[in-house]
Amino acid sequence: MPIIDAQVHAYERDHPGRPWAGVLHGPPEVTGDEMVKAMDAVGVDGAILVSAFTMYRFDASYAVGVRRAHPGRFALVKPVDTTDPAVEEVIADWAATEGAVAARIMLNRDLPEDPADPGIARVLAAAGRHGLPVNLLCWGRLDQVAALAARHPGTRLVIDHLGLQQPFEPPVPPQPFAELPKLLKLAAHDNVVVKITGACTLSHQAFPYADIWDPLARIFDAFGLDRCMWGTDWTRAVALLTYAQGVEAFRVTDRLTDSDRAVLMGGTLQKVYRWGPAKS
Secondary structure, X not given: OOOEEEEEOOXXXXXXXXXXXXXXXXXXXXXXXXXHHHHHHHOOOEEEEEOOXXXXXXXXXXHHHHHHHOOOOEEEEEEOOOOOOOHHHHHHHHHOOOOEEEEEEEOOOOOOOOOOOHHHHHHHHHHHHOOOOEEEEOOOOHHHHHHHHHHOOOOOEEEHHHHOXXXXXXXXXXXXXXXXXXXXXXXXXXXXEEEEEOHHHHOOOOOOOHHHHHHHHHHHHHHOHHHEEEEOOEOOOOOOOOHHHHHHHHHHOOOOOHHHHHHHHHHHHHHHHOOOOOOO
8 A cells, every 4th residue: 555645745945936925834945856855765655735825825836836747646735715706616627637636725714613604615515516625724613614514515524634733843732632522523424534644743752752642543433544644744844853753653653553554644545535646
């Protein structure tokens, strides 16, 4: 089974030809070539390349270019603007884009908390019609996600980063899993999947981060591994661990069997996003 990272980012340095809208925690630049080199060094076969919202907002053109240069290694996720009156057309165009596997809503960025918000509803309904899962950055909004999942049972909702707020740099919050019970309640909705991305950044211990496994086991038990996808959230996690540590922590733990690892580190992702890498 291939090893597939459920979330990485790639971006150029800030320059006039492609200016940044904001500054993301991480290196000044991580190009597609550099991301592939990091993956190759630790045996990661492919990754979901999520266009970096902080820098590029709703413009996924850099990610599309990276995927074009490395078509066998990356699939694409694009943030979409729920306030755009033409967002349904945006979703349709994105669904037809080669390599596109999901859209993304930055749910905790000044968007209404109303589950009936018409803009969010348009995105979820359009994505469902086109068979696109929708990734949700939704820490602090898990109750809203429960209502959205019930309103849109035909749309696959993918919870980014365990649905928990994760640090960009030390220190780790004293109770990083405090909101876990709200996430576990979402397991009742068959259309909800959880990305186990960035989990190592919630640890108070050094590699291999032994203190994350009890709360992760509760997630695995509630959702089943067939609704959980491992990933690193590289490069956001760079101030807390290396890329290799984010991968190896899930390889060396005795809390997963080999078959568990195969499902969590690639098997579920291939089913949810209907994509797999073709490493050259």
